[in-house]
Amino acid sequence: MKTLILATLLRALTPLFISFALYMFFRGHDKPGGGFIAGLIASIPFMLHAMVFGYERTRQVFRVKPTILAALGLLMALLSGFFAVLKGEPYLTSAWVTQELPLVGKIGTPIFFDFGVLLVVFGVVLQITFLLTEE
Incomplete structure (x- = not known):
């Protein structure tokens, strides 16, 4: 289903999707957003790439196995x-750094948890996409 319009749009929109996913990720550990929605948003360009260019070409571009990312x-x-x-605290109790980072805010253990969620969602969505588009 390769068309010039879709291919051109994909090249233009991919950085926007990735940037917005990063924004949602860094915003989400303190406000609504986070790893789940960031993983979904980050997977959209790769899903579109598989639809436009096909499974084989997308696997060449994205060389890491999605199941490895999810794991x-x-x-x-x-x-x-x-x-x-x-x-000495209960499992998954948050620990925070006292210094805030510009544009990011407070940094703590939830950001590592959220990044793990991002990778799981991203990997699972890509694996499903690859299974559906492979011939």
Whole structure:
């Protein structure tokens, strides 16, 4: 289903989708948003790429296996809770850095959990997309 219009739009919109996903990710650990919605938004350009250019070309562009990303994300989300255990607190208790970062805000263990969720969602959506588009 390759058309010039869709291919051109995809090239133009991919950086916007990725930028918006990053915005939602960094905004979400403190406000609505976060890893889940960021993972969905980040996967949209790759889903469109698979629809426009086909499975084989998309696999050439995206060389990492989506299941590996999902597994790494799950591991990261699980490990983010152990910072609290090391301090003698219950698993998944948040720990925060006292200094705020410009444009990001407070940094703490929830950002690692959210990034793990982002990788899981991104990997699962891509795997489903690849399974549906492969011939």
